[in-house]
Amino acid sequence: MSDLVLHNYYRSSTSYRVRIALEMKGLSYTYVPHHLRHGEHLEPAYLAVNPQGLVPALVLDDGTLLTQSLAIVEYLDEIAPEPPLLPKDALGRARVRMLAQMIACDIHPVNNLRVLTSLRTLFGAGDEDVVNWFRHWVNEGFQPLEKILASSPETGTFCHGDTPGLADICLAAQVTNNARFGVDMTPYPVMSRIHAACMALPAFQKAAPQNQIDAE
Amino acid sequence: MSDLVLHNYYRSSTSYRVRIALEMKGLSYTYVPHHLRHGEHLEPAYLAVNPQGLVPALVLDDGTLLTQSLAIVEYLDEIAPEPPLLPKDALGRARVRMLAQMIACDIHPVNNLRVLTSLRTLFGAGDEDVVNWFRHWVNEGFQPLEKILASSPETGTFCHGDTPGLADICLAAQVTNNARFGVDMTPYPVMSRIHAACMALPAFQKAAPQNQIDAE
Numbered sequence: 235m236s237d238l239v240l241h242n243y244y245r246s247s248t249s250y251r252v253r254i255a256l257e258m259k260g261l262s263y264t265y266v267p268h269h270l271r272h273g274e275h276l277e278p279a280y281l282a283v284n285p286q287g288l289v290p291a292l293v294l295d296d297g298t299l300l301t302q303s304l305a306i307v308e309y310l311d312e313i314a315p316e317p318p319l320l321p322k323d324a325l326g327r328a329r330v331r332m333l334a335q336m337i338a339c340d341i342h343p344v345n346n347l348r349v350l351t352s353l354r355t356l357f358g359a360g361d362e363d364v365v366n367w368f369r370h371w372v373n374e375g376f377q378p379l380e381k382i383l384a385s386s387p388e389t390g391t392f393c394h395g396d397t398p399g400l401a402d403i404c405l406a407a408q409v410t411n412n413a414r415f416g417v418d419m420t421p422y423p424v425m426s427r428i429h430a431a432c433m434a435l436p437a438f439q440k441a442a443p444q445n446q447i448d449a450e
Numbered sequence: 451m452s453d454l455v456l457h458n459y460y461r462s463s464t465s466y467r468v469r470i471a472l473e474m475k476g477l478s479y480t481y482v483p484h485h486l487r488h489g490e491h492l493e494p495a496y497l498a499v500n501p502q503g504l505v506p507a508l509v510l511d512d513g514t515l516l517t518q519s520l521a522i523v524e525y526l527d528e529i530a531p532e533p534p535l536l537p538k539d540a541l542g543r544a545r546v547r548m549l550a551q552m553i554a555c556d557i558h559p560v561n562n563l564r565v566l567t568s569l570r571t572l573f574g575a576g577d578e579d580v581v582n583w584f585r586h587w588v589n590e591g592f593q594p595l596e597k598i599l600a601s602s603p604e605t606g607t608f609c610h611g612d613t614p615g616l617a618d619i620c621l622a623a624q625v626t627n628n629a630r631f632g633v634d635m636t637p638y639p640v641m642s643r644i645h646a647a648c649m650a651l652p653a654f655q656k657a658a659p660q661n662q663i664d665a666e
Contacts, residue, residue: 286552286594298541302555305547312540324528325514331521336502339518343559348590356583357573367572374564378502 237295238263241283243270244446245414247342247407248303249290253441254403255307259314263292267448270347304338307400319399329386330394333379333401337408341375368415372408376422383424391431398432406432410443453511454479457500459486460662461630463558463623464519465506469657470619471523475530479508483664486563520554523616535615545602546610549595549617553624557591584631588624592638599640607647614648622648626659 240256240263242249256263268274268289275287284291284301292300292309300306311319320327343349345368353359353367383389393401409419409429419426432438443449456472456479458465472479484490484505491503500507500515508516508525516522527535536543559565561584569575569583599605609617625635625645635642648654659665 284594285597286556286591288556300544300548302548302551304555305544305551308547309540309544312543324525327528328516328521328525331524332516332518335518335521339520339555339559340502340504343555344562344565346560349560352583352586353573356579357569357575359573363572367568370568375502378500381501 239266239293240264241266241268241280241291241293242289243268243275244443244449245411246270246289247411248338250407250410250441250443251303251403252290252292252306252310253446254406254438255310255319257437257441258317258319258398259310261310261314265447267446269448304334304400304404307403311400317397319403321394321399326388326394329388330399330401333382333393334404336375336379337404341371341408344371365415369417372412372415372417373421376425380422380425383428389424392428398435398438402428402432405429406438455482455509456480457482457484457496457507457509458505459484459491460659460665461627462486462505462563463627464554466623466626466657466659467519467619468506468508468522468526469662470622470654471526471535473653473657474533474535474614475526477526477530481663483662485664520550520616520620523619527616533613535619537610537615542604542610545604546615546617549598549609550620552591552595553620557587557624560587581631585633588628588631588633589637592641596638596641599644605640608644614651614654618644618648621645622654 238256238261240249240252242252242265244267268280270289274280275289281287283293284299286301288301290301290303290306292306294300300309307319320330350364350367353364359367383393388394390396392398393405405425406429409425412419439445454472454477456465456468458468458481460483484496486505490496491505497503499509500517502517504517506517506519506522508522510516516525523535536546566580566584569580575583599609604610606612608614609621621641622645625641628635655661
């Protein structure tokens with residue numbers, strides 16, 4: 235498994251998700267940075283690897299390309315089952331995938347760099363508009379997420395029980411990303427507590443944006 | 451399994467995904483419509499069921515709430531394994547989840563009704579702006595998706611081999627939704643062919659927006 239190549243960007247929260255999973259599984263990989271703000275992901279050499287020109291992308295040792303962070307994390311969980319990132323029961327798996335997708339489908343895509351850039355170029359959005367847009371969609375998603383986590387007996391030290399998994403990976407990456415946009419976490423005590431529990435783990439620290447070779 | 455309750459909206463493409471899976475699995479369910487354009491999903495009675503106020507939401511017979519269409523479809527696939535919606539091998543599953551998420555994470559969320567409405571209210575976007583925005587993000591996602599499907603030996607009658615699965619569910623729902631925004635499908639012959647193969651199946655027809663009780 236030493237021939238995994240991860241195309242990514244230190245500050246991309248979807249890249250961060252995959253890095254956490256790789257660290258948790260103890261899988262070594264080659265880190266290939268693509269500076270999104272310099273458009274390096276749109277250069278022909280990278281488009282030949284990944285036609286979508288997005289990060290993260292994981293290239294397996296036989297050259298197979300995998301994209302989409304949740305698909306990659308579930309793949310890693312299947313080929314390297316320990317420690318498990320999803321519960322054993324179908325209902326538990328559904329709950330963890332639901333929590334993960336509340337971030338991965340309802341928050342992150344709308345706040346992606348390319349969408350924020352489009353708001354500027356198409357509608358003349360300024361810095362304040364962009365920050366407000368980002369915060370709005372985070373809060374739209376975090377309010378019900380906090381409510382579900384606070385009221386559910388399945389919530390433990392982490393989103394589902396007392397071991398970290400797929401939902402925690404998404405939560406930690408999103409909360410870390412939020413800091414750049416000054417999102418107030420006061421209304422989210424449960425998520426704040428879970429985020430702190432995640433960041434106390436070596437895998438989440440090693441994978442963190444500021445600890446990558448392309449960090450600025 | 452006759453006590454499944456699906457909160458949904460005929461025209462919501464994420465609702466359509468779940469309906470297709472329910473039909474493919476032969477699971478009966480109670481259809482509860484929420485008219486998104488009339489704001490019915492934000493009424494207190496529904497927020498008590500689903501704090502996120504989004505559709506689809508599936509309520510199980512014990513009252514458990516499941517949201518997020520991909521999480522729901524994978525749950526249905528686990529409790530009712532036939533016909534399978536994911537391949538048996540880890541790499542095949544990763545490929546199908548990747549294709550599904552290229553639509554579910556990179557296209558649909560950015561073109562959701564609530565996002566389009568925000569473009570109007572926050573930035574004064576008009577009808578043409580909204581249509582262009584929608585088409586732009588579809589094309590951004592469909593170009594690489596078509597390339598991957600056209601070049602991959604795993605592509606068959608459907609996205610992955612000759613039986614329909616999770617990726618086809620997302621593809622069919624997205625292509626159906628595209629029609630309302632006049633997306634030109636000419637550049638996407640493989641996807642058009644797969645969409646036609648899906649729509650020839652009774653499950654995709656029965657679940658289609660125009661065949662629901664709340665269709666207008």
